[in-house]
Amino acid sequence: MKFEAITIKDIARALNLSVSTVSKALRGSHEISEETKKAVMAYAREHNYKPNPIAQSLKRGRSKSIGIIVCNIDNNFFSQAINGIESVARQKDYNVIITQSQESYEREMANSEHLSSRSVDGLIISLSAETKKVDHLIKLHQKGLPMVFFDRVTDEIATHKVIANNYKGAYEATRHLLQQGFRRIAQITSSNSLSITFERLEGYKKALEDAGLKPDSKYIKFVQHGGMIPEETRQALTELLQLKNRPDAIFTASDRLSTTTLSLLRKMQIAVPQEVALVGFTNSISADIFHPSLTSVVQPALEMGQQATELLIQLIEAKRPVTEFKKCILDTELKIRDSSLRTT
Amino acid sequence: MKFEAITIKDIARALNLSVSTVSKALRGSHEISEETKKAVMAYAREHNYKPNPIAQSLKRGRSKSIGIIVCNIDNNFFSQAINGIESVARQKDYNVIITQSQESYEREMANSEHLSSRSVDGLIISLSAETKKVDHLIKLHQKGLPMVFFDRVTDEIATHKVIANNYKGAYEATRHLLQQGFRRIAQITSSNSLSITFERLEGYKKALEDAGLKPDSKYIKFVQHGGMIPEETRQALTELLQLKNRPDAIFTASDRLSTTTLSLLRKMQIAVPQEVALVGFTNSISADIFHPSLTSVVQPALEMGQQATELLIQLIEAKRPVTEFKKCILDTELKIRDSSLRTT
DNA sequence: CGCCCTGCCGCAAACGTTTTCGTAAAAAAA
DNA sequence: TTTTTTTACGAAAACGTTTGCGGCAGGGCG
Structure with a gap:
């Protein structure tokens, strides 16, 4: 044909x-x-x-394509990151093959397996929320498949990593709330198996401690699927709001969580920031037109994608095995808007 | 290695x-x-x-992968559509290779050329805003490369197409504004070479005419890069607002245009909907937390992606040349929110 | 004049499959 | 028993490249 x-x-x-x-x-x-x-x-x-690139691939043993595994592409942070990945890859004549784990461990395993058997030359991965063991990736890594982690990384594999400065981002967000006079600051965050969750939690705790406050586990809610399932977020939020000492501010630690929480608060008719202030990680380009406009920790998603891709291609094209690995930590930006401003 | x-x-x-x-x-x-x-x-x-899939591809002459060309993945509509594309493709064991035209004719040509020479089995395309001639695609189509258009389609190539019911969506949006009592309804829309622009314009005009009003070209602004360049949108909006008979409502005909316009109106301190009402095409999941919450024409992006993929795979796997082509028209949904409600 | 060297090119193997065809042995039919 | 059919497998070509090696000229050298 x-x-x-x-x-x-x-x-x-x-x-x-x-x-x-x-x-x-x-x-x-x-x-x-x-x-x-x-x-x-x-x-x-x-x-x-x-x-014919297929014949060339067969002969050379390299496919000039790289695989991506993210939880979901329909997410501001990831679509911006992929934008960056695609642009660098294109420029270096690599194809980008996208897969989504939908936060499922099973699908992440299947995707990594599939991509490697599809002989991509390398992998760019952000772990799924369900993932607790990375044996499937260790196996591929040991076989010599170059990989770069970004955003949600693991310590168990020695390779390049690209992350936002989650610790600092969370610290600054929390400190900002403290400076505004809020004291009972809760956090709604993702699965506790994720690196980002840990880092953002630590930054939050440190800020509280630096202000002489003790982090209280009652105020920390983990949402296992990172906001992909709205009901989980509703549950967490409801629990927070029913506490005796209801929080006066909430720090939401991921993109979906932030928008979902704001949406829920509005549906519940809870005034933000009057009753509860809100600061969230988000890369939504529309955070300034939210009601109220949302104070956000913005990650340099595009740059993260670009960096990850450059590092991966370096690994792929390295003449000799690479043994020195970088951990790129890119600064976030705190955009202060109305949702976190003290009104009284 | x-x-x-x-x-x-x-x-x-x-x-x-x-x-x-x-x-x-x-x-x-x-x-x-x-x-x-x-x-x-x-x-x-x-x-x-x-x-080894590469060896199999070489032997079979099929690569089990499909190429995507969209203007930009960092866009609610397209990331949702790609979500749909990826899920269907995965299920049928096809890989998805993503490219972005960034609304550039040059890049669209380069991408289509590159994908076909990379021997994808088929193409799913949404045309770029700059594209006026589709010779590059006609060439590939004549060579026998299966392709399916979605969203922004062309009449010059006979193949399956998947679009939203843009005409009806625009009609309903405009009618809604009319029912609310607005009379000077402007439209900000994309490049006039795009099919969606035409369809949305026609629906808008028809609604006006059905209400006994005559469409006025002063009230229709084309934004060449569909909102990718904020300055272009600002320009269009400013011109509208400076008209003698300033519009009392605006209908924005694409995702980026809607969010950008709302953002600009807020920066200009123009009250929505009191001074100017707003209805827009958008697939933002956050439209309900905008300020004001944005009345939206929502496209079934996920389903469009899924349908396009199923049709493409049908074409690819057809035993005999297909000569009957479908044009799938999926209904949009008008979500009425605050931005379009008459207040006086 | 014989030698080697160099420039230019072709042969053939290889990458990992799939597929057509051939063929041996076993089973069935005569 | 001989002939035919069936069963089960192997040889080899093919997909479109890349690459090591060998060969054949012609020219320079001793």
Whole structure:
């Protein structure tokens, strides 16, 4: 059905040359006379010859494609990150193959397995919320598959990592709430198996301690699927609001959690920030038109994607095994808006 | 560097069989005795044999991957659509390769060229705002590359198309504004070369005419890059607001345009809906927490992506050339919120 | 004049499959 | 028993490349 593309063989036949000569000519080998090269090049251009990348992949053992595993692409942070990944990959002539784990451990395993058997040259991964063991990735890594983690990383695999400065981001967000005079600051965060959860929790705790407050576990709610399931978030929020000492501010530690929480608060008719103030991690470009406009910790998602991709391609194209690994920590930006401002 | 995977050859050697026997056994051919099949299967499973997809692609002439071209993935509508595309593709064992045109004609050409030379089995495309000629796609289509258009389609290529009912969506949005009593209804829309622009414009005009009003071109502003460049939107909005008979309502005809316009109106301190009402196409999941909450025409993005993918895979796997093409038109949903409600 | 060197090119193997065809042995039919 | 059919497998070509090696000229050298 598909129109047969022109191959090296066709060129060889047309020019009365051997296949190998044509191949070498196209690659500019010194074994071939200038004259012949010219002729071959000319013919190739004229007939719009494109080398078959599949054949090349088979021969070279590299596919010039990289696999991505994220929990969900329909998320501001990840779609921005993928935007960055795609642009760098394209520029270096790599294809980007996207998969989604939907926060499921099973699907993450299946996707990593599938991508590696599909012979991608490398992997860029942000772990799923359900993932507690990374044996599936360790196995692939040991087999020599280059991988770079971003956002949700693991300590169990020695390779490049790209993360936002979650600790500092959370610290600043919490400190901001404290400076505004809030004292009972709760946190709604993702699964406690995630690196980002830990880091954001630590930053939050440190800020409280620096202000002479003791973190209280009653005020910390883990949402196992990071906001993908609204009901889980509602549950966490409701529990917080029913506490004797109801929090006067909430820090939501991920993108989906932030928007969902704000939405729920509005449905519950709870005034923000009057009754409860809110600060959240989010990369929504619309945070300034929320009601109230949402004070946000914004991650440099695009840059994170770009960096991760550059590091991965370095790994892939390294002549000798790489043993020094970077952990890139990019600063977040705290955008102060109405949702966190003390009104009284 | 990469650990060599086990191949059919290895199995053959280990079991004292020929390569062809193993291949047939793995595919369950009737030519092979049950006994041998069992042995091969067992060995394969035990050693975690995975067929090399690149070799298979080369042999079969199909890559089991589909290419996507959208203007930008960092956009609610498209990320939701890609979510749908990915899920269906995954289920049918196709890979999804993503590219972004960034609304550039040049990049769309380069991407389509690149994807086809990368031998994807098919293409799912939403045209870029700059695209006026589709010769580059016609060429590929004539060569036999299956393609499905979605969202922004063209009449010049006979193939499946999946779109939202833009006409009806725009009609309903405009009618809603009319019912609320607004009379000077402006539209800010995308490049006038896009199908969606035309359809949404027609629905808008029809609604006006049905209400006995004459569409006025002063009230219609085209934004060439569909909101990717905020300054263009600002320009359009400013011009509208400076008109003698300033519009009392605006209908924004795309996702980015809607959020950007609302954001600009807030920055300009123009009260919505008191001074200007607003209805927009948007798939933002946060439209209900905007200030004011935004009356939206919501497209079934996920379903559109799924449908487009199913149709494409049908085309790819069709035994005989397909000559009957579908144009799937999926209904939008008008979510009425505060931004369009008459207050006086 | 014989030698080697260099320039230019082709042969053939290889990457990992799939598939067509051939063929031996075993089973069935004569 | 011989002939035919069936069963089960292997040899080899093919997909489109890349690459090591060998060969054949012609030219420079001794």
